[in-house]
Amino acid sequence: MTGFSDSTTDSAETVSSKGTVGTVIRSHAGGYLVYQPELDINLLCQARGRLKKEGVSIVTGDRVTLDDIDPEKGSGVITSCLERENLLSRPLLANVDQVIIVQAIHQPDWIALVCDRYLVHFQLEVRSSLPVLCFNKSDLASEDDKKTLRSIYEPLGYLVTIVSAITGEGMDGLADLLVSKTTVFAGPSGAGKSTLLNRLDPELRLKIGVMENDFGVGRHTTTSSELYRISKRQLRLLGVDEESVAWIVDTPGFGLSEFKHPEPLDVVWQFPDLAKFAVDCKYSDCTHLVEQGCNVLANLGQIDPTRFDNYTIMVKESQSEKTILRDTSKKVESTVKSVGGREGKAVHVPLLSGRYRSKAKNTERQQLKRSANLVEDEEDIALEETSDFDSSSGSSNNQSEET
Ligand SMILES: Nc1nc2c(ncn2[C@@H]2O[C@H](COP(=O)(O)OP(=O)(O)OP(=O)(O)O)[C@@H](O)[C@H]2O)c(=O)[nH]1
Numbered sequence: 001m002t003g004f005s006d007s008t009t010d011s012a013e014t015v016s017s018k019g020t021v022g023t024v025i026r027s028h029a030g031g032y033l034v035y036q037p038e039l040d041i042n043l044l045c046q047a048r049g050r051l052k053k054e055g056v057s058i059v060t061g062d063r064v065t066l067d068d069i070d071p072e073k074g075s076g077v078i079t080s081c082l083e084r085e086n087l088l089s090r091p092l093l094a095n096v097d098q099v100i101i102v103q104a105i106h107q108p109d110w111i112a113l114v115c116d117r118y119l120v121h122f123q124l125e126v127r128s129s130l131p132v133l134c135f136n137k138s139d140l141a142s143e144d145d146k147k148t149l150r151s152i153y154e155p156l157g158y159l160v161t162i163v164s165a166i167t168g169e170g171m172d173g174l175a176d177l178l179v180s181k182t183t184v185f186a187g188p189s190g191a192g193k194s195t196l197l198n199r200l201d202p203e204l205r206l207k208i209g210v211m212e213n214d215f216g217v218g219r220h221t222t223t224s225s226e227l228y229r230i231s232k233r234q235l236r237l238l239g240v241d242e243e244s245v246a247w248i249v250d251t252p253g254f255g256l257s258e259f260k261h262p263e264p265l266d267v268v269w270q271f272p273d274l275a276k277f278a279v280d281c282k283y284s285d286c287t288h289l290v291e292q293g294c295n296v297l298a299n300l301g302q303i304d305p306t307r308f309d310n311y312t313i314m315v316k317e318s319q320s321e322k323t324i325l326r327d328t329s330k331k332v333e334s335t336v337k338s339v340g341g342r343e344g345k346a347v348h349v350p351l352l353s354g355r356y357r358s359k360a361k362n363t364e365r366q367q368l369k370r371s372a373n374l375v376e377d378e379e380d381i382a383l384e385e386t387s388d389f390d391s392s393s394g395s396s397n398n399q400s401e402e403t
């Protein structure tokens with residue numbers, strides 16, 4: 001891991017000049033920890049006052065220019081933030097090269113819908129690279145389980161890697177994927193993300209969850225995000241021969257409300273197995289769920305039924321999210337009304353607040369409808385998100401709110 005180097009005064013003078021670049025590896029109240037590669041040093045930095053005044057936000061992963069570096073004190077000043085390649089919303093993180101979605105094969109059992117939710121989310125968040133699928137706890141899995149997982153996702157174009165953080169199976173292949181990149185490890189709580197990262201570099205000493213029961217449902221052991229550097233030495237131990245480092249980020253599992261939804265008509269483009277038929281669908285506004293003559297429905301025989309079910313659930317969720325947003329914006333509009341004639345002569349006056357008038361029947365009805373929809377949706381989700389290895393594991397896991 002990164003340590004303070006024994007830099008000389010010469011190098012201190014060199015880096016004092018404007019334009020030295022570093023990477024923010026952690027931000028916290030009152031400052032930023034910035035890695036400066038030429039000095040191989042972590043610096044505790046403040047943002048220049050001007051940046052604060054201009055409201056420039058700096059987040060973990062940002063590349064920043066530095067001034068007034070003092071290697072002895074380990075301090076510096078951030079003078080500007082370089083343009084970002086991308087920005088993840090959760091965790092708030094800039095310049096991510098790839099996302100590895102980690103799921104346990106068992107304990108907790110792998111769930112196809114959860115897997116598809118993570119795929120769609122990160123395809124939307126990081127458009128420059130397809131997520132990698134990493135199935136962990138191979139020590140608990142049968143050869144059939146592993147074959148099943150490969151047979152579902154490899155034909156869709158995803159890279160599938162099967163590992164065990166406990167036995168070390170597949171870890172060298174995983175390390176190869178990280179070279180010279182910034183990689184986010186995401187996935188359900190209890191999948192073993194932190195354990196995997198500790199196996200990649202034992203010096204990280206990330207906190208690991210203690211499994212509650214035999215089905216091992218985790219409870220968000222990881223709560224904040226930071227960029228960690230895996231050293232050349234550690235990568236060499238894992239069989240990587242390139243002279244390079246890797247940056248990795250551990251993240252906590254998502255709650256259901258944290259997944260991103262595309263517009264209902266765009267969900268299909270996040271499912272490559274459906275998209276290849278959707279491009280030839282003759283309707284421009286087709287959800288590919290019910291329409292007569294839809295080209296996706298005409299080719300259902302070639303689509304994995306579980307994937308199609310998951311697609312259906314996500315379109316419906318996206319539709320109901322849109323309805324809620326529309327209802328909310330109608331409510332905002334209806335707080336102003338236009339009085340006093342047509343064209344330009346009308347004035348807009350705020351409506352009396354709810355306190356001063358009786359509740360409109362319509363609003364009440366909408367609110368009731370909305371809560372009924374939500375309850376129905378949540379029940380559907382809870383019912384649907386059960387293990388997809390039921391037959392092999394002999395167990396059935398209800399999906400908890402936090403995945
Ligand atoms: N059998 C087995 N257990 C594992 C493996 N990897 C992790 N575990 C166990 O799974 C549990 C959860 O591991 P964590 O690394 O905390 O999981 P996480 O994905 O980081 O969870 P959150 O931080 O809550 O999102 C721990 O008890 C680990 O010991 C593995 O390869 N095999």
Ligand SMILES: [Mg+2]
Pocket residue numbers: 193194195207208209221222250251252
């Ligand atoms: Mg963790």
Ligand SMILES: [Zn+2]
Pocket residue numbers: 278281282283286287288289291294295296297
């Ligand atoms: Zn269609």
